[in-house]
Amino acid sequence: GNSVTQMEGPVTLSEEAFLTINCTYTATGYPSLFWYVQYPGEGLQLLLKATKADDKGSNKGFEATYRKETTSFHLEKGSVQVSDSAVYFCALSDRQGAQKLVFGQGTRLTINP
């Protein structure tokens, strides 16, 4: 079945550092790929998405590129801020059927000033 594997956390960085959170997936067909973010005390929010190979999703300075050849969707940001501290979830959904999301286990990111 479909699955998502994320880089294990927690990840701690200093402000303005470069961020990469790795995500790889296993899926039949051509899934859509997502990054969701959960800020402290808040619900899950969609951060960015990509729906086909070589698409790049971007939002709030974050980027991720849908790499079919490596089945990856790594999240990157060039200069992180304290306000980026949150838990990040990589997810996929099958284009067919119910579009239910399959999530990775989440990566907790802490940015120190």
Add this chain to the structure above:
Amino acid sequence: GAGVSQSPRYKVAKRGQDVALRCDPISGHVSLFWYQQALGQGPEFLTYFQNEAQLDKSGLPSDRFFAERPEGSVSTLKIQRTQQEDSAVYLCASSLVGTGGRSSNQPQHFGDGTRLSIL
């Protein structure tokens, strides 16, 4: 409403009790999903509705779990004879359109969840 609303935010129950968790999706959203999130884990799919029809309940862990959406709007997740392993955050999400086609990439909007603790 402005977003997906779930109630209660917190629920504590004794083992063996029945609980009911409510989800108010965004007005007009056709699809509604329930997920279970254990501590330190990602959410896991439980069940899916398109309007009032429950099209997928493959993720429900046992027959103690039951979900309904009788009028195609508000949904209730019911857990009977709760067990300690049912302790988790239960998330509800809704999206604008139904399954398949190019519109299948509509994002899911999540509520803040109900944190269920079984003593």
